[in-house]
Amino acid sequence: MKREEMRKKIDEELKHIPRSFRGSNQNLLRSCYNFVRAHDLSLNPTLPAKDTLLKAIEELRKNHPDFLPIYDRDFFHI
Numbered sequence: 001m002k003r004e005e006m007r008k009k010i011d012e013e014l015k016h017i018p019r020s021f022r023g024s025n026q027n028l029l030r031s032c033y034n035f036v037r038a039h040d041l042s043l044n045p046t047l048p049a050k051d052t053l054l055k056a057i058e059e060l061r062k063n064h065p066d067f068l069p070i071y072d073r074d075f076f077h078i
Contacts, residue, residue: 001045010037013049016072025060025067032056050076 001009017033020026033056040052053076057069071078 001041006038006041009041010034013037013075016075017053018070020070025064026070029056029060029067029069029071032059048077050078053078 014030014034017030018026019030033053036056036059037049037052040047040055053071057067060067060069
């Protein structure tokens, strides 16, 4: 997958993870998802977005165990 294709795909997926206030855990989730998704797609372009989202949430919960992420459950099939 080309970098530009990957960027468009990730940007489209991020529309299903809402923003919050600056410095919030929700925004950290978006940032983490962006980073992890780019890595995941570089290794496997067919990996479902759900898998990346679950990894990102798991990573954030290591430091913020009470974090309740907000995302489009229908889009991510969760």
